């Protein structure tokens with residue numbers, strides 16, 4: 001019997017560095033609704049590559065919270081920490097194509113140069129010492145069409161920066177592994193927070209460089225405490241598993257431009273989600289990079 005691949009595969013990719021907070025729940029619900037409204041699969045991937053930032057037990061805590069909010073994923077959860085050989089293999093492949101070079105610049109040097117790396121180490125052919133490994137800029141477009149924000153133009157210096165794919169401390173960089181995983185999991189569409197919007201052209205380009213078709217990308221507004229302050233584990237955004245779920249879910253849906261009608265907004269999360277899947281339209285999601293928490297309290 002021929003195998004038919006599902007035509008839509010989406011994902012939620014939290015970093016298990018603490019419990020799920022309101023900001024990440026928005027990304028989870030937005031990507032879930034987009035996948036389910038298209039009868040697609042919704043995968044969960046634990047981005048536990050940055051080991052010093054990981055907090056033991058927060059992966060299971062996050063999964064429990066997703067379940068409490070009625071967000072059931074498909075298949076097994078993928079852990080990046082179990083895929084190190086695969087990432088090394090990709091780096092070797094890129095090295096063989098002369099697309100990678102060692103870099104010894106400090107953060108200070110780069111910030112003194114304006115914050116975007118200027119390729120200083122590219123001609124040096126460094127091979128020893130503690131080195132970070134950078135991907136040579138290849139054909140990276142500065143424009144892309146976002147499913148929510150529409151046509152986007154990213155500053156050339158940022159889009160075409162030679163970015164780090166393996167860090168000086170030996171850890172693989174998010175910028176590399178996110179692309180390798182999206183390819184290997186067959187992701188067709190990425191719905192995630194707007195903080196990653198400017199990284200999209202480089203991720204699309206790496207995907208093509210590795211011989212795959214890039215997924216489509218859509219970015220959701222970020223929940224912020226006040227302008228410029230993203231809700232995050234670092235600023236101790238309250239863990240949402242302590243709050244009444246029905247209330248939180250209806251807040252998330254309001255935030256995403258889908259306020260549930262009054263007979264639904266106090267209903268159990270499963271009922272709210274069923275309603276939201278039926279009514280979900282990306283075009284209704286606010287085209288705002290940031291929305292302050294006070295606006296939807």
Ligand code: GLU
Pocket residue numbers: 013014015047178192193196
């Ligand atoms: N792991 C990233 C985060 O928690 C998300 C990466 C992505 O969706 O591309 O912010």
